[in-house]
Amino acid sequence: MIFKENADRDMAIMNVAHAITSDLRKCLLQHEVASFAVPGGTTPGPIFDAMSSVEIDWARVHVMLTDERWVPEDHPRSNAGLVKARMLTGNAAAAKFIPFYREGLSAAEAAPQLSEALADKMPISVLLLGMGADMHTASLFPGAPGTEAAMARDAPLLCAVTPADQPEPRITFSAAALDGAMDKHLVIFGEDKRAAFEKAQSLPPADAPISAVISGGIVHWAA
Incomplete structure (x- = not known):
């Protein structure tokens, strides 16, 4: 794991956007498509903004959520709404987005279908x-039903999780799926x-899920 300090948050956003697009380009040189898993919340929005105008072969990038x-x-x-509004614009509008939400199904009912797909x-x-x-990441909340x-x-x-302090159920990639990513970036x-x-x-990972998924990754931090 590499820990990178940035002078400020604006610099961190630009450095992360550059690192991710470099990783995507590298992957597309070796593979027909690249999968890119992203979180919701407030932190990634500016990173999405910075990435959306970058010129890469977005048509070969499959964007999905870490959790929903x-x-x-x-x-x-909706995390999907955030991604569509902030990332899938400009050049990045050509990317293929894979949503998780399924109308008429609960998160628990949809999880097996999504896992297969x-x-x-x-x-x-x-x-x-x-x-x-x-210390939660994606929707792996310590102690929440489904997290274990x-x-x-x-x-x-994909697994369903129902955090008691959240207004709705969640669906999340499992820790093993997240930790198995080829290139990993954490922004704090x-x-x-x-x-x-x-x-x-x-x-232990049960108390700090982030520790189960960041091995070999890069942590980007700014005050």
Whole structure:
């Protein structure tokens, strides 16, 4: 694992965008397509903005989410809505987006279907992660119903999780699927997140899910 400090958040955003697009280009030189898994939340939006105008062969990039709140795309809390609004614009509009939400199905019902549908797109080529102050990543929340199963080595690709302090169920890539990504980038901002990340290194994965998925990756931090 490599820990990179940036002078400020603007510099971190530009450096992460450059690193990810470089990884995608490298993957496309060796493979017909590249899969790119991204989080929701507030941190990745500016990174998406910076990436959307970059000139790469976006038509060969399959964009998917690391996790999704189980709401329709037009819901204000939809991660898919964020990705479409902030990333799949400009040059990146040519990318293929793979949504998770399935109308009429619960997250638990959809998880097996999605796991089967995404099997031929594994491993993830390039992975972008965020982390909460509680050391969760994607929707692997410590102690949440479903997280223990999603952290198991033999977990399916997609798992349903129901965090008690969140307004809706979630679906998330399992820890094994995330950790198996070829290139991994974690972006954290602020002293509190840095302290949480450092603490995670000495905790079991059940208490700090981020520690189960970042081996061999790059951590990008700015105050």
